[in-house]
Amino acid sequence: MARSSLSLWKRPTTVPRSFVYYVRIWLPSEKRYSTPKSAAVLAENLGLDMSQLPPSTKTGARKIGEIWLLKGGLKTLKNNPDNPLLADFCLDFWTWDKSEYVEGKIDREQRISKRWCKDSHNRIETHIKPLVTGIRLQEVTAKFLDRIQLKLKKTTKLSTKTINSIMNAVLTPIREAHRFGVIETDPTQNFRSLPLNTKKKGILTxxxxxxxxxxxxxxxxxxxxxxxxxxxxxxxxxxxxxxxxxxxxxxxxxxxxxxxxxxxxxxxxxxxxxxxxxxxxxxxxxxxxxxxxxxxxxxxxxxxxxxxxxxxxxxxxxxxxxxxxxxxxxxxxxxxxxxxxxxxxxxxxxxxxxxxxxxxxxxxxxxxxxxxxxxxxxxxxxxxxxxxxxxxxxxxxxxxxxxx
Incomplete structure (x- = not known):
């Protein structure tokens, strides 16, 4: 039996007999439904008239979902807070005082240093940001990450180890975004780092x-x-x-x-x-x-x-x-x-x-x-x-x- 391309999910509000509707779309390649998106947020992002298509009703929410599908589904979420510019997302991710990732590490008593975050932030600002202008988080693919990596290799004199460190400053935020359901797929899953030809540390006789x-x-x-x-x-x-x-x-x-x-x-x-x-x-x-x-x-x-x-x-x-x-x-x-x-x-x-x-x-x-x-x-x-x-x-x- 074929899966429906669209699924609604509702959550009750504090108002009696009132619900908030969420829309999910079927992802054939992953054989699962996407993370639910608020029908109201979708309508706002798509520029729809919510008086004509009320997202608080089942009919309105379904119609909003159908329009969303017709216009490209996940790719349309340009202004959604869950779909920021990739560079901005990574920079915020590595900002010590505002990063939920850092806060989680500290709360779990896991090791993370300010120096590491600062270095990662600088790698994004210096090397990644110029290469990803206008690219949003949900637009990132494994092929796109590959192109960034090879661009750094071909156009800079950076060492292989440094390029891998730069890429890790991008890969970690993306993986965390997928882990929390912000993005549907993990484009880093099949990413391959450059092979290291590490020079052995020399010692004195x-x-x-x-x-x-x-x-x-x-x-x-x-x-x-x-x-x-x-x-x-x-x-x-x-x-x-x-x-x-x-x-x-x-x-x-x-x-x-x-x-x-x-x-x-x-x-x-x-x-x-x-x-x-x-x-x-x-x-x-x-x-x-x-x-x-x-x-x-x-x-x-x-x-x-x-x-x-x-x-x-x-x-x-x-x-x-x-x-x-x-x-x-x-x-x-x-x-x-x-x-x-x-x-x-x-x-x-x-x-x-x-x-x-x-x-x-x-x-x-x-x-x-x-x-x-x-x-x-x-x-x-x-x-x-x-x-x-x-x-x-x-x-x-x-x-x-x-x-x-």
């Missing part, structure tokens, strides 16, 4: 790192930040967020660091990348040097790597550029550094590579904080023999002593 330690350092903060990242595998944001109260001792009475926060340019103090807390062993010598550095903090602030005022630490930019400056002193100039893909984050990769195979992978993941659902229950205590495994490997395989 042991000889190069020893030469780095032996070079002259004009900034003690940069030197100790480099040593800390090399010895513990901390991310740059985790290094910058370090404070004296993050130090503790393990069950053997040896020093450890509780890695429970990170520093973000836009958000300030926030959780770690995975949202988990981990504990990492540190040598007595390095801990003492870090606490001595903190005593020089001119702001009486909590940051070990202090910045321009007591509320901010040393900046990402200064730490990254300072590290690169030291590399130049041992013969690794900008061209070589870029060719080998070496950055401050390479110290974390160096830590991981050095200890890989020396201790079990699950133990190494505990130290690096790589997200693994099987490991989530292991961050709640210090009395764990895995700490000894990590510490022994650090002392045996990672040297952070300056070679005289």
């Amino acid at each position: 042991t000889k190069e790192f020893c030469a780095l330690l032996a070079s002259s350092w004009q900034n003690e903060q940069i030197r100790l930040a480099v040593l800390l990242a090399r010895y513990t595998g901390l991310r740059m944001g985790e290094v910058l967020a370090l404070a004296p109260n993050d130090f503790d001792i393990d069950y053997e009475g040896k020093p450890v660091i509780w890695v429970r926060k990170s520093w973000s340019i836009t958000e300030g103090i926030k959780s770690t990348k995975t949202g988990n807390t981990r504990v990492v062993p540190i040598s007595d010598e390095l801990k003492n040097d870090l606490l001595k550095l903190h005593q020089k903090n001119p702001h009486d602030g909590s940051f070990i790597f202090w910045g321009a005022n007591e509320n901010t630490p040393f900046t990402h930019r200064m730490l990254g550029s300072g590290f690169c400056h030291q590399l130049e002193k041992i013969g690794i100039d900008e061209a070589t550094r870029k060719a080998r893909n070496i950055s401050f984050h390479s110290l974390r990769h160096m830590f991981n590579s050095t200890l890989r195979g020396k201790i079990p992978d699950p133990t190494l993941r505990l130290a690096t904080g790589h997200d693994d659902p099987d490991m989530s229950d292991h961050y709640d205590h210090l009395t764990d023999e895995r700490l000894s495994d990590i510490r022994n490997a650090q002392e045996k395989y990672i040297s952070i002593k300056k070679v005289e």
Whole structure:
């Protein structure tokens, strides 16, 4: 039996024996009816005379639905609040203070950062908006998304990774619009991201790192930040967020660091990348040097790597550029550094590579904080023999002593 192309649905109002009619149309490709649209809203969008076609009556609502079908159905909803311009919809979606998506994430205690939203907003404003002028949310198709992606690839010098990030800033809002029934179909379902040819992060050799330690350092903060990242595998944001109260001792009475926060340019103090807390062993010598550095903090602030005022630490930019400056002193100039893909984050990769195979992978993941659902229950205590495994490997395989 063939489905009727049109279906009415009514909802009672607060007025006795009064109803609001909604119209649904059959979607053959999806074998289902569309999300109900208010007959009154349809009449307004179609410019119909509601005195002649009252949307509050079954007959009027049906006639409005039939006219809607004849004029193109879903494609006619140009001024409907559910069919905004694509660029405007995406920009609102990524605006931190007004986004229902962000609010939902926060209410569910799921991770989302202001920096991510700001970056996504900028990607839409800079790269997407010029390409989607006049295009509305309900007009987007998989083919259209494909064309945007290929346009970015052919006409810009952006990396594949950057283009995929730009497209994700569009895909996520569209998926959410479909999830809430704002659009009937999900054009992102069969979308394919560009294949990544990710360049592996380069690391220093042991000889190069020893030469780095032996070079002259004009900034003690940069030197100790480099040593800390090399010895513990901390991310740059985790290094910058370090404070004296993050130090503790393990069950053997040896020093450890509780890695429970990170520093973000836009958000300030926030959780770690995975949202988990981990504990990492540190040598007595390095801990003492870090606490001595903190005593020089001119702001009486909590940051070990202090910045321009007591509320901010040393900046990402200064730490990254300072590290690169030291590399130049041992013969690794900008061209070589870029060719080998070496950055401050390479110290974390160096830590991981050095200890890989020396201790079990699950133990190494505990130290690096790589997200693994099987490991989530292991961050709640210090009395764990895995700490000894990590510490022994650090002392045996990672040297952070300056070679005289």
